Amino acid sequence: MPELRLTPSMRILAGLLEIRTGQTLSENRFWRIETLLRPIVRSNRLRGLDDLVAAIQADPAGPLARAVVDALLNNETSFFRDEYLFRMVSHDLIPALMEEVRASGREKHLRLWCAGCSTGQEAYSLAMLFRDHQARWPGWKMQIVATDISNEAVERAREGLFSQIDVQRGLPIGSLLRWFQPEGDQWRIDGALREMIDFRVGNLFEDGGPLGRFDMIFCRNVLLYFSPGRKRELFHVLSRHCGEGGYLLLGAGETVIGHSNDFVASRRFRGAYERARPVSLGAGVRAAGQAGRGGRP
Amino acid sequence: MTNCLVVDDSKVIRKVARHILESLNIKVAEACDGRDALTQCQNAEHDVVLLDWNMPVMSGMEFLQQLSALKATRPKVIFCTTENGLAHIKAALEAGADEYVMKPFDRDTLESKLQLVGVI
Numbered sequence: 169m170p171e172l173r174l175t176p177s178m179r180i181l182a183g184l185l186e187i188r189t190g191q192t193l194s195e196n197r198f199w200r201i202e203t204l205l206r207p208i209v210r211s212n213r214l215r216g217l218d219d220l221v222a223a224i225q226a227d228p229a230g231p232l233a234r235a236v237v238d239a240l241l242n243n244e245t246s247f248f249r250d251e252y253l254f255r256m257v258s259h260d261l262i263p264a265l266m267e268e269v270r271a272s273g274r275e276k277h278l279r280l281w282c283a284g285c286s287t288g289q290e291a292y293s294l295a296m297l298f299r300d301h302q303a304r305w306p307g308w309k310m311q312i313v314a315t316d317i318s319n320e321a322v323e324r325a326r327e328g329l330f331s332q333i334d335v336q337r338g339l340p341i342g343s344l345l346r347w348f349q350p351e352g353d354q355w356r357i358d359g360a361l362r363e364m365i366d367f368r369v370g371n372l373f374e375d376g377g378p379l380g381r382f383d384m385i386f387c388r389n390v391l392l393y394f395s396p397g398r399k400r401e402l403f404h405v406l407s408r409h410c411g412e413g414g415y416l417l418l419g420a421g422e423t424v425i426g427h428s429n430d431f432v433a434s435r436r437f438r439g440a441y442e443r444a445r446p447v448s449l450g451a452g453v454r455a456a457g458q459a460g461r462g463g464r465p
Numbered sequence: 466m467t468n469c470l471v472v473d474d475s476k477v478i479r480k481v482a483r484h485i486l487e488s489l490n491i492k493v494a495e496a497c498d499g500r501d502a503l504t505q506c507q508n509a510e511h512d513v514v515l516l517d518w519n520m521p522v523m524s525g526m527e528f529l530q531q532l533s534a535l536k537a538t539r540p541k542v543i544f545c546t547t548e549n550g551l552a553h554i555k556a557a558l559e560a561g562a563d564e565y566v567m568k569p570f571d572r573d574t575l576e577s578k579l580q581l582v583g584v585i
């Protein structure tokens with residue numbers, strides 16, 4: 169029985185991850201907990217997970233606890249992950265947003281947020297997409313804020329240095345040529361793209377930062393391992409940062425439907441969500457709004 | 466079903482590529498140099514060619530040039546080579562290659578590149 173291998177220390181470590189990030193460990197990672205944490209156990213000269221738990225308990229907010237959380241997070245990502253979505257964004261969403269901005273007389277400026285950006289591929293893909301199509305959008309600027317709870321992932325994203333394996337996932341070879349320079353056996357992304365993106369460490373549930381409002385929010389492949397209550401909470405946070413007429417984009421297989429009333433599926437753009445209209449009229453609408461936020465503390 | 470011609474003088478690489486491609490539900494044919502590949506392309510239709518650069522008899526580059534001259538609608542061509550420098554990548558694209566894989570490669574890389582050229 170596999171159950172026998174679930175030691176109390178494993179449960180404590182998985183619990184630490186959940187408390188800090190909201191992420192529950194997927195089953196296949198649960199079984200790999202020892203492998204995932206082995207480098208930390210070794211470099212701290214500990215004997216095993218029991219020692220690790222003891223060391224964390226002595227300093228729960230310290231660097232060791234943070235390193236453990238980082239190691240347990242699933243940071244998997246790639247350039248232009250789900251290519252159809254990026255096509256939809258450049259063909260349909262961006263032009264529609266620009267139309268709205270123009271109509272409202274606002275500055276020619278789009279703000280994007282990559283929430284859960286991992287090592288930066290998603291944000292850099294959006295920056296590439298924008299620059300590759302710049303001729304279609306003269307005078308426009310795009311600013312991308314990209315956040316992740318993992319220090320290590322954000323540091324790597326900021327560095328903008330990718331392995332040969334990374335640049336062969338989803339990235340067309342023409343884009344590699346245009347936007348990267350070889351550096352040893354790695355590839356360095358162009359400074360012009362780097363400048364478009366503000367990478368920050370941040371927990372989605374500790375929403376205090378000066379983020380402001382965005383025209384598009386990408387929160388992709390982050391929700392998968394959140395409990396229903398956490399999902400609802402997160403959608404509420406995201407809705408507060410979604411500007412008037414803005415859109416939320418989720419990963420393939422993720423949805424708002426059934427989890428929250430803060431967003432509704434866009435009728436115009438498949439796979440995109442719009443902020444639900446403010447709930448101010450009618451008892452029925454108000455009740456629906458409250459049901460959607462029932463899980464908030 | 467997608468058809469792929471794997472062109473490489475290394476038997477090992479052909480075997481690895483075949484294994485990955487078949488796991489992606491792709492039908493595989495093999496050629497051991499550019500000349501062999503050209504003959505096969507004249508006799509059969511392939512959706513995509515996975516092409517090594519350095520081979521005896523006829524190089525990948527020569528093959529690509531002759532194939533383009535030979536066929537109006539040619540299969541997609543993905544270079545798959547240890548030549549990982551910028552100059553080689555540029556030359557391959559200028560010669561009309563559709564994608565470029567830097568060896569060593571794994572399943573995810575190959576799958577991603579096949580998606581990029583639109584054959585899967």
Ligand SMILES: C[S@@+](CC[C@H](N)C(=O)[O-])C[C@H]1O[C@@H](n2cnc3c(N)ncnc32)[C@H](O)[C@@H]1O
Pocket residue numbers: 188189190191241242243244245246249283284285286287290315316317318321370371372373387388389390419
């Ligand atoms: C699987 S990656 C997805 C990366 C990218 N969005 C994509 O779709 O390819 C999920 C990321 O979410 C981050 N994450 C998980 N929980 C988080 C939280 N509570 N706050 C901020 N980031 C979080 C993880 O560190 C990880 O880098």
